Amino acid sequence: GIQVEQSPPDLILQEGANSTLRCNFSDSVNNLQWFHQNPWGQLINLFYIPSGTKQNGRLSATTVATERYSLLYISSSQTTDSGVYFCAVISGGYQKVTFGIGTKLQVIP
């Protein structure tokens, strides 16, 4: 099946710093989404981004489908950005969803 790799696995940032999270996938996909898992365990949908670039406030994402990667940018990080960021790809005729292992982000004041 398709492999999804996320990097880095862990990241500690000083508040106000910028960061880039990466998601590589091993085969063509129908869709790619970024999620933030908050401290209560909920998966918050950040971006639905099968290709191209999107921005939402301090967050933006870029997917280059032909090169099989996606990037999530966090600018001017805040402590509320802490949590785990997951990349998930959707592929195949039955829309199989495969998650990466996540990037655990800690933003310190």
Added chain:
Amino acid sequence: EPEVTQTPSHQVTQMGQEVILRCVPISNHLYFYWYRQILGQKVEFLVSFYNNEISEKSEIFDDQFSVERPDGSNFTLKIRSTKLEDSAMYFCASIVRGGTGELFFGEGSRLTVL
């Protein structure tokens, strides 16, 4: 905004008991999923459901588990004879259609097996 709803939000059960987790997907969605996440670990695929039948299941989804869509709206996950290692967050998700449909997750049901 339409949402996927899950109940209960938290359930505590004794080992060996049966548990049913319920999900109401978004009404015009066609593909449904159950995922689980053991505390601190990755989100693992359990099963996908399309056209009233299982389209794919993982090796985790053994005979202990079953899914059904009894009334065209609810989508349930049944765990028979729960084990301690079934303690996890269980997420339901749905997609409206094939191609580039966006995936929506419920808020999860936390299962604690004692």
